[in-house]
Amino acid sequence: MKKSCIAMLLAGGQGSRLYALTQNVAKPSVPFGGKYRIIDFPLSNCANSGIDTVGVLTQYRPLQLNSYIGNGQPWDLDSSDGGVFILPPYLGAGEKGSWFTGTANAIYQNIGFIENYDPENVLILSGDHIYKMDYAKMLKEHLEKDAACTIAVLQVSLEEATRFGIMNVGENGYVCEFEEKPKHPKSDLASMGIYIFNWKKLKQYLEADAADPNSSNDFGKNIIPAMLNAGEKLWPYRFDGYWRDVGTITSLWDANMDMLSTTLINLYDPSWPIGARSPVCPPHYAGEHAQIIHSIITEGCEIDGHVENSVLSPEVVVEEGAKVLYSVLMPGAVVKKGAVVEYAIVGENTVIEPGAHVGAAPDGTDGWGVATCGPNITIRQGAVVPAAAMIYTGEEV
């Protein structure tokens, strides 16, 4: 079955900078924005862009991710001549197996899968970005520019540019140089980690890269520079919509707060639905004492306390007299009577007992940060979890 373009989604990252939130799950399956998990965004973008075949490369703690993705039905990716496929590292007969050693190696190990579909192009995505993007438009430009590789880029400020992989563009508009986190950036075009490759070309570079024992098998560090050196045509595809990397606690919290504003990213737009595998729960109930202001609430929640500027996932309980301010509550979190949660992220099924206080408002000091409680924790009665704290599952607080 010949396909114009299939997608490979890199979902094996540990997400170590999310600490307690990724202690037992891969980063792409971290809950986000109420009803979603991070991976819903690239999967929905694929479906909405008409890409019906997606390989999801998993490695780190994949159990929850596997069951979440299932047959791909929530994203309309359960098609009979494509679909969504979980691709873990595997062993062939007589081979000495290994984990994916880098992003490029993950694709290299799955050349067989890709060849099944005989695609002309392959879209490489990461599972840790929040954005809505029409990959079909990017593919069109990729074909028009006859590029070996098209890289989605975002214009950033020069200060921010030092944190990204930066594309320097020549007079003809093609990429002439790539710099990873430059101290003195020459351009403000940051790579978004989204690539479309001509598959024949990519395969050739992947094979060469695999044969090089000194390579770290990474797209940004090895494949892109190798292509540039060989004089391949690399085209920057400029994207100007909302895009956030949610690799750190602060960026995850920020992006959740962005969901409270439809002007940044409109999730209510019926032309670009973001799908999610959600449990069917009764509608949320706002009780006699509920006060809900500038927040998003979803099915299965029972709110009888004060919720303001917060993002609540399904089946969250906020009891009478409890306060939730500027916080992200993941599925099944419970805030009991009189407890306060502010500027915090509370993991799945974590219980904040009566009178406990999690997080604190910004005080202008350098040490301030969002407080985080991992999943399945009980914060005992009256306990105080200070700003910037990180509570892991299994810890006694």
Place this chain on the structure above:
Amino acid sequence: MRKYQGIIFAYREEPELRELTANRTAASLPFCGRYRLIDFPLSSLRNAGVLDVGVIMQRDYQSLLDHIGSGKAWDMSRRSGGLRMLPPFGLPQYHNGNYNGTMEALNAVGSYLRDSSAENVILMLGSVAANIDLAAAIRKYEESDADALAICMDHDPMGVHHRFNVGPDGYVNGLNLYRRGAGDGLPSLEAYIFRKDILLELMDYCRANNHYLFHRDAITLFLSRGGKMTVYVHEGYANSIRTVEEYYQVSRDMLKAENRRQMFPAGRPVRAKTHEDVSTYYGETARSVNSLVGDKCIIEGDVENCIIFSGVHVAPGAKLRDCIIMKGCDVGEGAELSCVIADKACKFSPASVLIGSPKLPTVVPKGTEI
């Protein structure tokens, strides 16, 4: 081989539901902010492992077909068996008008019943708000040597109902038809388990004798022939919905935590089509008290004692009291609604006022603009 098959009667239009059933049957009436009434019997069957289910329809079933789809939400989209939607077929006399009664409806789908190898049939109404533990009812049925089991309520329902007298041996020894309020015996929930061969016999008899009512004709006959019927008492919330007043009351009952606990117990989830993947947003000026609110709403006004379905917009300054607002309605700025049941996609212009009474809620038909 599966021992049980289910039949859900979803053809009733219930004239006393007035405008609410103008384009749908009672079974597909939107309920509790995100469900249709038929989700409850379908989920009860699914939760008891009964996956071969026929849904008897007759007219105005587009909304039902659209909601149920392939039956996937209840795991009833199977290679063999599974969900079957049963519109009138094969019998021209049923094409016009309504079925005169349950036995006539059953006879119209007789071939579906005969074709299945299940030995027992579970019969349920599509328009009863109850989360029945059918697995427990099946256990009771199997432990007895009865040929039928009637599911009864543990409390007296609002409207007209039938009651079963139960003897000291635990078997039914009498049926009291068309009762209201308290009385002898146990109120029927109109859900039954029957040995299929016996049910088929009763169907044949009723057809031959031009009888068509399930309780008056079939059950009376079954009992008079000495048929053994045991009883399972459903403990928890249950009410059938036949009138606007019942719909309004039962909906508002869901605002009580205890009733919700009984309708949505942890072990027996109510399954339904998933449709909205967006949360509800509360604005800076929102107030929501003692209300159930579905997803994808934008609430900027003041909502109290209401059931709000998905995709509803309540603009700033709007005031809603004791209302049921169905999917996709739009309540303009400063509008005031009290004791109103607004069907899907109604529009209330800014500052409009509509006041019903708690005993006689005002029904606004689908798509009305005020």
